[in-house]
Amino acid sequence: MSMRPVEELEKEISHSFKNKDLIKNALTHSSTGHSTNYERLEFLGDRVLGLIIAQMLFEKFPNEPEGDLAKRLSALVQGTFLAEIALKINLGSYVVFSDAERHAGGAQNANILADVFESVMGALYLDGGFEKCQSLVERLWADGFFEMKAPPQHPKTAIQEWAQGKNLPLPNYEISNQSGPDHMPIFDVTLTVEGHAPVTARGASRQEAEKNAAQAFMDSIDE
16 A cells, blocks of 8 residues: 555646646556556656656757767656655655565666656646646756766776777676565676676666676776
8 A cells, every 4th residue: 555645746747737647557566466557657657758858958058969868868857867856755655566566676676666756757748738847857856957067978988988998809798696586686787898897787678787887897997
């Protein structure tokens, strides 16, 4: 069961749902076994959120080329950033989990928080429209658009360009270990760059672990 009444979340996002089933589904995790959960709304919300952020970046950075805007967009809709946004409104405390999933830490799982935030955006879009979603993003993202002085570069891209500049082979990523339950796996990825000691990092997905390993390597050569 959810820990807090949905009416409190409605106050947080400044919208009272006319169709209560939408927000109910948006807050229902698949572990409950219910026939409807947040996954379809997550699919929709991901696209709505991407369009809103893209439009806002287009307006806020009128002189930047497409490539730089794309880098900013990627940073502002990535899972770890969405999880931070979800924590602002304590979203995990409203999600309906199975007892096992809640006890396993589902309400604090960054991947789940990001997914549920997207599902809430999907529900809000269907019930309140695009402008309501846009207003929420403007409030929750606040100055986040300007915190990055320059368009961020993904660590894997940075390390690849660095290696090419040194005439080295492309970096190699391998899963060195996988642990945790099936619903919440943890990946250890080892990054190997010719002439340098291997670097191992951990993440909740292979992609996240690879990114963390690349960042750790770039940090080490900058020291």
